[in-house]
Amino acid sequence: MITKPKGTKDIYGMEAKKWQYVSKVIDEVMEKYNYDLIRTPVFESTELFHRGVGETTDIVTKETYDFTDRGGRNMTLRPEGTAGVVRSYIENKMYGSDDKPTKLYYNMPMYRYERPQAGRLRELTQFGYELIGSDDPLSDAEVISLAVNIYKILGLKKIKVNINSLGDTESRNNYRDALVKHFKPHIDDLCDDCRERLNKNPLRILDCKIDCDKEVMKTAPKTIDYLNEESKNRFEKVKEYLDVMAVEYEVNPSVVRGLDYYNHTVFEIEVNVEGFGAQNVIGGGGRYNGMINQLGGPVTPAIGFASGFDRLMLALEYENVNLLVNDSIDLFILYVNEEEKKYAAYLTNELRMNGFIVETDYLNRSLKSQFKQADRLNSKYTIVLNSCDLKRNEVKIKNNKSKQEDIISVDALIYYLEEKLSEDELEIYENTNHDLKNTQECTHNKEE
Numbered sequence: 001m002i003t004k005p006k007g008t009k010d011i012y013g014m015e016a017k018k019w020q021y022v023s024k025v026i027d028e029v030m031e032k033y034n035y036d037l038i039r040t041p042v043f044e045s046t047e048l049f050h051r052g053v054g055e056t057t058d059i060v061t062k063e064t065y066d067f068t069d070r071g072g073r074n075m076t077l078r079p080e081g082t083a084g085v086v087r088s089y090i091e092n093k094m095y096g097s098d099d100k101p102t103k104l105y106y107n108m109p110m111y112r113y114e115r116p117q118a119g120r121l122r123e124l125t126q127f128g129y130e131l132i133g134s135d136d137p138l139s140d141a142e143v144i145s146l147a148v149n150i151y152k153i154l155g156l157k158k159i160k161v162n163i164n165s166l167g168d169t170e171s172r173n174n175y176r177d178a179l180v181k182h183f184k185p186h187i188d189d190l191c192d193d194c195r196e197r198l199n200k201n202p203l204r205i206l207d208c209k210i211d212c213d214k215e216v217m218k219t220a221p222k223t224i225d226y227l228n229e230e231s232k233n234r235f236e237k238v239k240e241y242l243d244v245m246a247v248e249y250e251v252n253p254s255v256v257r258g259l260d261y262y263n264h265t266v267f268e269i270e271v272n273v274e275g276f277g278a279q280n281v282i283g284g285g286g287r288y289n290g291m292i293n294q295l296g297g298p299v300t301p302a303i304g305f306a307s308g309f310d311r312l313m314l315a316l317e318y319e320n321v322n323l324l325v326n327d328s329i330d331l332f333i334l335y336v337n338e339e340e341k342k343y344a345a346y347l348t349n350e351l352r353m354n355g356f357i358v359e360t361d362y363l364n365r366s367l368k369s370q371f372k373q374a375d376r377l378n379s380k381y382t383i384v385l386n387s388c389d390l391k392r393n394e395v396k397i398k399n400n401k402s403k404q405e406d407i408i409s410v411d412a413l414i415y416y417l418e419e420k421l422s423e424d425e426l427e428i429y430e431n432t433n434h435d436l437k438n439t440q441e442c443t444h445n446k447e448e
Contacts, residue, residue, distance in 0.1 A: 007114075007122025017325045018313065019125075022154060023107055026127055029150050033142075035105040035129050040084035042109070046074040048083050051295060053261065063112040077111035081128045082261075082288070082304050083295075089132055090297035101133035107309070121310060128285070128306030132292070135301035137234055140265040140287060141241035147269055147283055147305050148247055154312075155321035158272035162252035163238070166203075166223055166263050167231035169290075175226040176202055186216045203256045222253035231264065238265055255284075261294075262286040265303065273318040282315055283307030326357075328378035330421060331397075333360040333385065334370040340385040347383075347395075347410075354414050356421075374400070380424060381417070 004010060011019055030037070046066055065077040078084055085104055089095065094102050107127040116122060129146070131139050144161060151159050166172050179202040187195055191210040198205065211217055227235065242249055255268050266286035273280065285305030292300040316323065331351065335344045344360045351358045359377055361370045367384070374382050383395050395413065398405045399420070408416050 005122070007116040009121060009123075014325070014327065015313075017327065018316075018323050019309070021323050021325050022309075022313065022316070023127075025154055026105075026107060026150060029146070029153060030105045030129065033103070033146055035103040038085055038088065038104040038106050039108060040078065040081070040088055040106070042111075043075045043077050044084055044087065046076040048087055048295070049076050049079060053080060053083055063114050065111045065113055078108070079110055079112050081106050081108060081110070081126055081306055082130060082291075085130050085304075086132075086292055086295055086297070086302070089130075090292065090295060095133070095292075095298055095300060101131050101139065103129070103131050105129035120308070125309035126306050127309055128304060130302060130304040132302040133300060134303075135289065137237035137265075138241050140238045140303055141245060141247070143285060143303050143305050144242060144249070144265075144267055145245045145247045147285075147307065151269065151271070151282075151312075154316060155323070156271050156273075156315060156319055160270040160272065161242075161247060161249040161267060162255050162270065163242075163249050163265065163267040164223055164251065164253055164255040165227060165231060165235040165238075165265055166256065166286075167227040167235075168263060171223075171227045171231045172263060174228075175221065175223050178221040178226060179203065179205065182220055183216065189214065189216060206254060206256050223256065224251070224253050234264060261288040261291040263289055269307075271315045271319070273315050275318045276315060282311045328380055329357040329359050330379070330417065331356060331358045331381045331383060332370070332374035332377060332379035333358065333383045334367060334374070335361070335385045336367055337387070339387060340390070343385055343390055347385075347413075351414070351417070356417055380421065 027037075046064075049064060064079050067075055067077075069075050085106065089102065089104075105128065108125070110124050110126045111122060112124065113122055114120065129143070131143055144163070148159055148161060167175070180198060183190065183194075183198055183202060183205060187198060189211075190198075190205070191208065194205045194208050194211055205211070206217070206220060208217070224232075224235070239249070239251075249267075252268075255266055256262075264287040266284070268281045268284035270280045271282055283305060284307075285303065287301070287303040289301040292298070292302060333344045333348055335341045348358050348360045359374075359379070361373065365373070371382070379400060381397055381399055383397050385395065389395055389407070390410075393410050394407055395410055396405060396407050397413070397416070401424075406416070
């Protein structure tokens with residue numbers, strides 16, 4: 001038997017429906033914020049990620065899936081979203097549009113060769129967005145608040161935003177020199193990766209998972225102590241806008257992010273969910289004002305965010321969030337003889353084309369077995385076709401919850417279903433809101 005590759009997973013059944021639901025929520029929120037969907041190739045020139053993501057990052061040095069195609073070109077499976085979006089922005093001359101800033105979002109599979117674990121796979125799905133063309137601190141605050149709002153809408157509660165500033169080029173260079181000066185006397189105490197990073201990119205040392213608990217890491221210089229006046233003022237403005245938006249945050253100087261292209265604002269979002277583990281960061285991002293120019297485009301400011309879909313789904317599961325997934329169908333059409341089967345084929349197609357979720361039997365099962373299949377599919381209504389009824393252009397339709405039966409004209413079936421299903425949806429909505437209100441009242445009483 002051929003099995004799936006290590007670090008990948010099949011997504012189907014109810015899990016797939018949950019993924020679809022979350023994706024739909026993201027799409028709807030992005031539409032409200034006026035972000036346009038973008039899809040980039042699953043593989044790109046290796047040079048794009050080496051130049052864009054950075055030669056010294058773990059993604060490039062350890063985790064990329066690289067290959068040479070039949071034309072002898074060096075290619076890499078997409079490990080993250082930003083570099084491809086920026087390449088598309090430059091190649092398609094989006095910077096020439098009068099509609100600025102350019103706001104793009106994606107929801108795509110990525111590929112990283114790392115040790116598989118819960119929520120971290122070699123084929124992972126990531127959603128993210130980029131706001132390109134604005135250096136206003138308000139755009140930083142919007143990008144952060146947008147991520148927080150998506151998580152809140154989905155049902156996550158204990159969300160923590162950690163923000164920091166790496167400052168401009170001058171500030172970052174000053175901080176880099178301070179880090180080298182701090183770590184150099186302790187070089188023998190650091191792991192092999194950190195020794196290599198010391199001269200190439202010392203900020204990466206702060207991301208080390210091996211040396212993170214050592215005293216030399218805890219006493220390392222903080223980025224905000226090396227910000228020049230302009231960078232300090234800019235960071236203060238970002239915080240002011242977050243306050244206006246009622247986004248709770250904490251300044252955390254240890255947040256530097258793992259990619260080379262960041263400057264000024266960087267941030268990570270955590271969720272405090274029991275059982276989720278110590279690595280509770282589900283998304284992060286920051287400003288990358290030099291990347292577009294570095295990849296051959298005009299000097300253009302930009303900021304973005306990305307979140308692992310697998311980690312998000314895991315957080316929702318551990319939080320016991322009840323996603324409003326539709327696990328039912330509107331109607332199941334049953335039949336007995338060949339004449340009724342043909343009419344079932346016609347009616348099923350007609351109703352589907354009018355927007356209803358409809359099923360019928362494809363295995364020539366008995367009527368009893370068809371009823372069982374309708375129950376398995378949680379069908380809201382059933383129609384048992386009857387030759388005598390059809391001669392009168394009528395059908396008998398049954399509400400499987402209330403058990404009420406009605407005989408109606410086929411010509412009125414669409415209107416009947418629209419009305420009844422709307423009533424059912426309204427009832428579910430009211431019950432859900434009532435349950436939510438009770439939950440909130442209970443929570444409020446506990447806090448008091």
